[in-house]
Amino acid sequence: MERHLSADAATADERAAVDAILSRPPSPWVGGERSPHALHAARRDESAVPPRDLLLPALRALQAEAGGVSRGAISYLAARMDLPPSDIYGVAAFYALLDVDAPPEAGASVKVHLCDDVVCQLAGAESLIAKLRDRYGAEGEPAGGVSWHRSPCLGQCDRGPAVLVQRAGTYAADIAIASATAEDVARAIADPTPAPTPPATVPQAGDASLVVLRRIGRVDPADLDSYRHAGGYESLRRALALGPESVIQWVTDSGLQGRGGAAFPTGVKWRAVASQAARTHYVVANADESEPGTFKDRVVMEEDPFAVVEALTIAGYATGAEQGFIYVRGEYPLAAARLRHAIARARQRGFLGSNVMGRGLSFDIDVRQGAGAYICGEETALFNSLEGRRGEPRNKPPFPTVHGLFGKPTAVNNIETLLNVLAILAVGPERFRAVGAEDAKGTRLFSLSGAVMRPGLYEAPFGTRLGAVIDMAGGLRPGRTLQAVLLGGAAGSFVGPEALDTPLAPAALRPIGATLGSGVVVVFDDTANLRHTVLRIARFFRDESCGQCVPCRVGTVRQEELVARLAAGTPRGSAADEIRLFHDIAQAMRDASICGLGQTAASAVDSAIRLGILGREGGPA
Amino acid sequence: MAPPLQVKQLPERIVHATIDGQRVAVPEGTTILAACRSQAAEVPTLCFLETLAPVNVCRACVVEVEGSRALVPACSRPLETDMVVSTRSKRVDKSRRMVLEFLASSVDMSLAGPDVERWMEEYGVDPDRYGPKAAAGADLDARAGRHGPTVGAERATAAQPVKVDNDLYVRDYSRCILCYKCVEACGDQAQHTFALAVAGRGFDAHIATEFEVPLPESACVYCGNCVGVCPTGALMFKSEYDLRQANQWDESRQTVTDTICPYCGVGCTLELHVQDNAIVKVTSPMDHEVTSGHLCIKGRFGFEFVQQRPPAAEPR
Amino acid sequence: MFGAGGGTSSYEEIENTDLIILWGSNARESHPIFFHHVLKGIRSGARLMVVDPRRSTSAQFAHLWLGLDVGTDIALANAVGREIIAAGLVNHEFVQKATEHFDAYRESVEPFTLAVGEELTGVPQDAIQQLAHEYARAPRAQLCWTLGITEHHNAVDNVFALINLALLTGHVGRYGSGLNPVRGQNNVQGGGDMGALPNKFPGFQNVADAAVRARFEARWGRALPPKPGWHLSQMFEAMERGDLTALYVIGENPAQSEADAHRTEKLLTGLGHLVVQDMFMTRTAELADVVLPSTASWCEAEGTVTSSERRVQRVRQALEPPLGTKGDLEILSLLAARLGFPWGMPTAEEVWDECRSLSPMHSGMSYGRLEALKGIQWPCPDESHPGSQFLHGRLWDDPVGGPKAGFHPVQHEPPVDQLSDDYPIRLTTGRRLDSFNTGVQSGRFSSPLRRPETLNLCPEDMAALGVGEGEAVAIRSRRGRIEAPVHSDTTLRPGLAFMTFHFPDQVNTNLLTVDAWDPQSGTSEFKATAIAVERLASAESSEPHAIKVGV
Known part of the structure; x- marks a missing residue:
């Protein structure tokens, strides 16, 4: 294909960063050097063209190398990958952690992303922002190679305020800090060897009666033997003995439903993929956990990475896939590192590769990191992102089980869902389904944060009352009263104190207009400014809409403007007029958006209006 | 070696379904949109074009399908056996109104054509419900999610200066509804030049050259096929733009004549739009199998030579 | 060889084929919309091979590019033909049934081994072999060429060398397989259709054929000379000899478009009388004794043109021509009157209808049908005929309808202007x-x-x-x-x-x-x-x- 490339040249470092990802040797035909052997004939060697799914890893490598993605670097990538520069630019400009505006000499730049989302707001994000503004100047303005930026939820809600430091150049690193002080940030900017991240907050750690979190605190996340001593790889052994068909039957019989938010029966999904005649099949672990308030999968990946690897291997075995991908959100550097380490160890010891556990099974896993886009948690957007495209969701049908990653039948599962499979194989479907509610079997992880004594990750059976879950975290701080709870994150709903007795299970939540979603429980006491929280949620959706379809692209903006008016007590016409307008906006987003983001973008605002947080006649108190 | 290939046609499967209470039978694979059009049920479309693969992003064509939680884009979804489709349910009408209203509230739809104007009327579009328009800004930023906090007093729009960076066509992205047609036509649906892509995200998503460079620095080859598919006048031939700026563009004074391109031997049909005995733009019919509506720079823009002749010399 | 000169296939077939070879054609730049059809073909799974000394923009879309040395097309084609024969990939059934002179062809290409092919053309043997095998094995294949084949001193031999390959493999006369010269100018094909060739009447009917001549003579009421005229290069030679002293140039700029411009200008200046009919004061017009200012035929007049897929299409008047100009048809009619043939002032449609009455391949193409069908591909013998998507289907009839297609053995000759130490x-x-x-x-x-x-x-x-x-x-x-x-x-x-x-x-x-x-x-x-x-x-x-x- 003819390619118009800019005259800007990539630096040697940029080229090296790209070459490290695109390891295949360049042919003279595609992006290689002009060769005397190709002056009288040239073949288009498709196998010499790096697969497009290496684009995002290459862009991430450029960001780490140069602190931005330059025009010269894109030219080089375009030549190497036989892609149009405009296309690569469009992809790079989609992701918040890739910078296409960086000055050419960005070199050793540092970007500090500060979470100012729902939970970190409760944890003092604004005061940290004020300090950074004093030290580093206005938002987004590089000073001394450092710039800071407000960020959506970084998934550290158990210990906010959270910061992600993106360091480029020689000491390139992504460093997550929580809870962060201005001094922590300064140290992360300057010190080439960052301080180790403190362990995640899992107050139940060590409790072997738990289903999903049972190994947390009992195994060394870097040590395969430690994992095996805790019963690791017994589930895979059981699966291999049962055969794929029986594994799917067990998972079906267990009643396991997806834990990412949609609650689709896992066994049904696996069977649909396994029964597709078309090869190749893929399994994908969706670890793009970005729902504000959610941090459960991060904790599991950081503390029990071998379990993720084992569970995905079982999924691959059951569905007939030989390749699995774990798509980890870009803001989780530690999780990605620990997973990569676990995969390398597992491969070394024959738990991955061409002969898994000596049983002739071929299966391997690749970890891919996102680059800052909530939408990529939507499964079809995740496929596009993994394939090196903009994270725009695809229309469904066709569903992923038929037409998924690379157009092939694909089973996508949330990390928590996969972990439950280990338990099902360990104890059998009957014992698994003995726990939980009538309509939801097993236990659920709750990312509990906000105005409670001990924020952290908790596991409790489905059907546990909301109040009981909050009590697990020590209840509210002394002297405070409950104002509201945000259930399910930004895509979820606010519920009031009257919901404390509601069991946390789908059927019980439906009458109060709530869902569990990804298991977010954010608690707001009487000191919280909920109007501000609702506005932050509206802004979140405006920022994170991919922009593809009209209802979501414009609807999220109109919603934000409307919420801003209501929050400020300056409605156009009466508050009732605004609420009527809101319902029109909400209905269009729900009915006509392509994907779940647009379809749920009005949910939290809707609940806030229902609860009277917004839109009471007469404006805010 | 085989004599002439006999392509064995599999017998066409027929799908039976219901559209607006009428039973319909169409060949398998027919989209809901095509089936509706065969029933003379009007379904508005903005991002759909017969010559391009559907991207189903505008959502103006949504219909209600019984049993489906969300509405369904008619342009891309095939009709299935026993589907029950409503093209004018309350939900459908509400969504269509909102899609048109969202667009009208954020971009300049004044050149989107008579159909769009009629639909806006029919579905009761009122963009002013969202407050007064914010003042025109600078170019949209490339970066995802970059915009200031809002107090909601004004409605954000895509308003921005017109990009005039060459003599052949201009880009007025304050009219862009992001239908992706230009990207598709520049890309693998026709021209394979890939000068354009979608960059940014959310409300800041926009059509861009690489790094937003002016067209002369981009891969653009000025075939004008993006202009040919643009439904809202966001992409406009400079000849038309200049006349509009001078208040002289007048379609009532224009004729459109089909002829054949004077350049190479491919035989592309040109539609010459003529006003006051001057060619003011050149298009090609979408339904002509030679061009599918597409041209090259010479056919599209190379007409000036007939208009730049000095008065004929007297024969010697 | 095939009679009428024109591409055998339609653009639609370029989209529905298995292999496309562009030989001496940079269609991406010279025929961009034809290349759109090539791109659709590639998207549907066809492979593209480009034979061009330059690794042109077209070649950059190709699966295989063969960068031969300029003027070695016959050597390459013959090496391809020999390899097809040597590898046992000849479509013998077709060759036997529908062609003649195969043995002579086989003998003529025998010396062109792959090694000789590489030596003569510069193209590595494996690339020649790959093209040969893929072309022969492809269920359907399109061989397309442009001026890279025809702007040579042995242009017609070049074309024969390519036609031989199609005969060898049966890639002609079937839907999806064909031979296609993609025309460089918008009505080169139409000019040929209308008899603007030294030896042809409209519809590629031979001037030398008495029966044909008789029909034209009957219609025009004049005896017509049986002797073919001169083509352009012969005209310049005749000028050089002094045999040609008056020239009437319509819509051409030979002073700048012909090779060896010094010589061309000298010959034009030396003419006794030069008339130029053009819409511009071209360099040639500047040399003329008489300039007849004419109109732009594609937008200031009515008529037809014929495209590379033999599609006759209408051109229409969209503009009023500038003052002082006249349409080509009007000028010719006025001139005829001055010369003593007052045939009046026919409309373009009347002229076309006369042509239809004399050229059987155009007979069915009324203006009404051309309008309704968006052009018609010849031959179209009557008004119920839809036009012909591809030619020479008769070669696949059993037995073959009409004469067999003959191989034309041709030999490699290097370009006339040879490289030397002084001109390297x-x-x-x-x-x-x-x-x-x-x-x-x-x-x-x-x-x-x-x-x-x-x-x-x-x-x-x-x-x-x-x-x-x-x-x-x-x-x-x-x-x-x-x-x-x-x-x-x-x-x-x-x-x-x-x-x-x-x-x-x-x-x-x-x-x-x-x-x-x-x-x-x-x-x-x-x-x-x-x-x-x-x-x-x-x-x-x-x-x-x-x-x-x-x-």
Whole structure:
């Protein structure tokens, strides 16, 4: 294909960063050097063209190398990958952690992303922002190679305020800090060897009666033997003995439903993929956990990475896939590192590769990191992102089980869902389904944060009352009263104190207009400014809409403007007029958006209006 | 070696379904949109074009399908056996109104054509419900999610200066509804030049050259096929733009004549739009199998030579 | 060989084939919308091979590019044919049933082993072999060519060499398989259709055929000479001899478009009487005794043109022509009246209907049907006929309908203008996307792509010459010397240079080119000139004298 490339040249470092990802040797035909052997004939060697799914890893490598993605670097990538520069630019400009505006000499730049989302707001994000503004100047303005930026939820809600430091150049690193002080940030900017991240907050750690979190605190996340001593790889052994068909039957019989938010029966999904005649099949672990308030999968990946690897291997075995991908959100550097380490160890010891556990099974896993886009948690957007495209969701049908990653039948599962499979194989479907509610079997992880004594990750059976879950975290701080709870994150709903007795299970939540979603429980006491929280949620959706379809692209903006008016007590016409307008906006987003983001973008605002947080006649108190 | 290939046609499967209470039978694979059009049920479309693969992003064509939680884009979804489709349910009408209203509230739809104007009327579009328009800004930023906090007093729009960076066509992205047609036509649906892509995200998503460079620095080859598919006048031939700026563009004074391109031997049909005995733009019919509506720079823009002749010399 | 001259397939078939070979064609730039059909074919799974000395923009879309040396097309085609035979890939059933002279062909290509092919063309043996095998094995294949085949002194032989390959493999006469010259100008095909050939009446009917002549004589009421006329190159020779002293040029600019421009201008100036009918005061018009200002036939007049897929389409008047001009038809009619043949002032449709009454292949193409069917592909013998999507289907009938198709053995002959120590660089010519021929039409719009004429050289040659981008150099051929800036071009290789004809007023490339012409078609060898490139003395350099680079 003819390619118009800019005259800007990539630096040697940029080229090296790209070459490290695109390891295949360049042919003279595609992006290689002009060769005397190709002056009288040239073949288009498709196998010499790096697969497009290496684009995002290459862009991430450029960001780490140069602190931005330059025009010269894109030219080089375009030549190497036989892609149009405009296309690569469009992809790079989609992701918040890739910078296409960086000055050419960005070199050793540092970007500090500060979470100012729902939970970190409760944890003092604004005061940290004020300090950074004093030290580093206005938002987004590089000073001394450092710039800071407000960020959506970084998934550290158990210990906010959270910061992600993106360091480029020689000491390139992504460093997550929580809870962060201005001094922590300064140290992360300057010190080439960052301080180790403190362990995640899992107050139940060590409790072997738990289903999903049972190994947390009992195994060394870097040590395969430690994992095996805790019963690791017994589930895979059981699966291999049962055969794929029986594994799917067990998972079906267990009643396991997806834990990412949609609650689709896992066994049904696996069977649909396994029964597709078309090869190749893929399994994908969706670890793009970005729902504000959610941090459960991060904790599991950081503390029990071998379990993720084992569970995905079982999924691959059951569905007939030989390749699995774990798509980890870009803001989780530690999780990605620990997973990569676990995969390398597992491969070394024959738990991955061409002969898994000596049983002739071929299966391997690749970890891919996102680059800052909530939408990529939507499964079809995740496929596009993994394939090196903009994270725009695809229309469904066709569903992923038929037409998924690379157009092939694909089973996508949330990390928590996969972990439950280990338990099902360990104890059998009957014992698994003995726990939980009538309509939801097993236990659920709750990312509990906000105005409670001990924020952290908790596991409790489905059907546990909301109040009981909050009590697990020590209840509210002394002297405070409950104002509201945000259930399910930004895509979820606010519920009031009257919901404390509601069991946390789908059927019980439906009458109060709530869902569990990804298991977010954010608690707001009487000191919280909920109007501000609702506005932050509206802004979140405006920022994170991919922009593809009209209802979501414009609807999220109109919603934000409307919420801003209501929050400020300056409605156009009466508050009732605004609420009527809101319902029109909400209905269009729900009915006509392509994907779940647009379809749920009005949910939290809707609940806030229902609860009277917004839109009471007469404006805010 | 085989004599002439006999392509064995599999017998066409027929799908039976219901559209607006009428039973319909169409060949398998027919989209809901095509089936509706065969029933003379009007379904508005903005991002759909017969010559391009559907991207189903505008959502103006949504219909209600019984049993489906969300509405369904008619342009891309095939009709299935026993589907029950409503093209004018309350939900459908509400969504269509909102899609048109969202667009009208954020971009300049004044050149989107008579159909769009009629639909806006029919579905009761009122963009002013969202407050007064914010003042025109600078170019949209490339970066995802970059915009200031809002107090909601004004409605954000895509308003921005017109990009005039060459003599052949201009880009007025304050009219862009992001239908992706230009990207598709520049890309693998026709021209394979890939000068354009979608960059940014959310409300800041926009059509861009690489790094937003002016067209002369981009891969653009000025075939004008993006202009040919643009439904809202966001992409406009400079000849038309200049006349509009001078208040002289007048379609009532224009004729459109089909002829054949004077350049190479491919035989592309040109539609010459003529006003006051001057060619003011050149298009090609979408339904002509030679061009599918597409041209090259010479056919599209190379007409000036007939208009730049000095008065004929007297024969010697 | 096949009778009427025209592409055998339609564009639609380019989209529905398994292999597309572009031979001597940079369609991506010269025929962009034809290339859209090629791209659709590739998207549907077809493979693309490009045979071109340059690794052109078309070649950059190809699965295989064969960068032969200029003027070695027959050697390459014969090597391909020999390999098809040697590998046992001949479509014997077709060859036996539908062709003749196969044995002579086999003998003629016998010396062209792959090794000889590589030696003569520069193309590696494995690439020649790959093209041969893929072409022979493809269920359907399209062989398309342009001026890279026809602007040679042995143009017709070049075409025969390609036709032989199609006969060998049966890639003609079936849906999806064919032979397609893609025409360089919008009505080259139509000119041929209408008998603007020295030996043909409209509809490719032979002037020498008494029965045909009789029909035309009956219609026109005049005896018609049976002797073919001259083609263009013969006309210039006749001028040189003094046999041709008056010339009437309609819509052509030979002073700038013909090879060896010095000689052309001398001959035109030496004419006793030169009449030029054109819409522009071209360089040729400046030399004329009489200039007849005419209109733009494609938008100021009515008529038809024929495209490369034999599709006759209507051109229509969209503009009122400028004052003082007249349409070509009106001028001819007025002239006829002055010359004593007052045939009145027929409309374009009346002229067309007369043509339909005399040319059977056009008979069914009424203006009404041309309008309704968006053009019709000939032959279209009557008004119930839909037109012909592809030609020569008869070759697949059993038994073959009509005469068999004959192989035409042809031998490789290098370009006339040979390389030597004094002229070591091969200059070839072509078009750029936004320009056309001498720029009379394309030069008038403001193209952002346009840049002035340059001598394109590969970076290696530029380094050897010690010239930088944009530096002016002297270019000499055996006929003339010009100066032009140098442009670095990685589609070239050492010893191969490229220029266009688009800017004759800036750089008159045709002062260099050779007027060696093909005796059968009259086309000049624009594609192969031997040149020397020298730095200008004024160029910033300590080098005292010119540097030559060789192959």
